[in-house]
Amino acid sequence: MGKQATEMLKGTLEGIVLALLSGRAAYGYEITAWLRDQGFTDIAEGTIYALLIRSEQRGLVDVEKVPSEKGPPRKVYSLNAQGQDYLNEFWRTWSFLSERLEQLREGGR
Amino acid sequence: MGKQATEMLKGTLEGIVLALLSGRAAYGYEITAWLRDQGFTDIAEGTIYALLIRSEQRGLVDVEKVPSEKGPPRKVYSLNAQGQDYLNEFWRTWSFLSERLEQLREGGR
DNA sequence: TCCAACTACTCAGTGACGCTTAATACCGGT
DNA sequence: ACCGGTATTAAGCGTCACTGAGTAGTTGGA
Numbered sequence: 001m002g003k004q005a006t007e008m009l010k011g012t013l014e015g016i017v018l019a020l021l022s023g024r025a026a027y028g029y030e031i032t033a034w035l036r037d038q039g040f041t042d043i044a045e046g047t048i049y050a051l052l053i054r055s056e057q058r059g060l061v062d063v064e065k066v067p068s069e070k071g072p073p074r075k076v077y078s079l080n081a082q083g084q085d086y087l088n089e090f091w092r093t094w095s096f097l098s099e100r101l102e103q104l105r106e107g108g109r
Numbered sequence: 110m111g112k113q114a115t116e117m118l119k120g121t122l123e124g125i126v127l128a129l130l131s132g133r134a135a136y137g138y139e140i141t142a143w144l145r146d147q148g149f150t151d152i153a154e155g156t157i158y159a160l161l162i163r164s165e166q167r168g169l170v171d172v173e174k175v176p177s178e179k180g181p182p183r184k185v186y187s188l189n190a191q192g193q194d195y196l197n198e199f200w201r202t203w204s205f206l207s208e209r210l211e212q213l214r215e216g217g218r
Numbered sequence: 219t220c221c222a223a224c225t226a227c228t229c230a231g232t233g234a235c236g237c238t239t240a241a242t243a244c245c246g247g248t
Numbered sequence: 249a250c251c252g253g254t255a256t257t258a259a260g261c262g263t264c265a266c267t268g269a270g271t272a273g274t275t276g277g278a
Contacts, residue, residue, distance in 0.1 A: 115237070
């Protein structure tokens with residue numbers, strides 16, 4: 001991904017992670033690895049952790065500390081009701097933006 | 110648009126404006142009005158001007174001062190070759206992001 | 219045994235971007 | 249003379265992703 005990606009990810013990355021969490025609970029290291037797998041090769045380690053902490057402070061996710069077989073305990077995050085509302089709102093905003101952009105790309109204007 | 114829009118616009122708004130300019134030259138006031146028309150009702154007056162100045166400083170657009178029939182002279186911006194390259198790169202990044210998001214929305218993961 | 223590699227999380231500092239708000243300026247109509 | 253629409257500029261703010269460094273536990277090889 002290009003250098004423009006950093007700015008474009010703002011706001012979107014949060015939605016991506018919450019969408020992932022709406023499917024299943026996950027912990028930071030796992031999410032980072034998954035994102036890398038999906039092609040987000042430049043996502044920095046620390047970025048996801050910061051994002052998760054922000055989401056927790058806003059009450060969008062619930063956390064449970066789970067001991068790991070290998071390494072320090074994991075903080076497993078899951079989307080709660082408020083987070084689901086927020087995610088729905090995210091999809092609405094994304095749809096709006098996406099439609100405008102697609103319209104601009106084809107036909108132009 | 111919701112409150113999430115502000116963050117999601119980062120990086121994207123620039124692409125939107127450059128895409129518009131790739132179709133035809135335009136000046137700040139006009140662009141702002143057009144965006145409002147397109148549903149970006151919350152776009153602040155000053156935002157577009159700042160964006161245009163940034164784009165100019167990066168050499169993505171050319172500027173021409175044109176007297177207006179009604180009001181102060183207009184600064185008419187048009188996309189140059191470097192700006193077109195940048196715009197192409199923008200579309201690549203957008204496509205990537207868009208595909209991931211669409212994939213996440215359907216099926217999930 | 220020691221050390222490298224992998225797992226897993228934390229935190230302080232940085233830069234870019236869009237937003238807010240206010241100011242400046244030119245014009246036409248009343 | 250004043251007001252509203254046109255048109256641009258600029259200073260200060262908050263949020264987010266990135267950087268880079270640090271802490272810690274586990275596993276496997278030299």
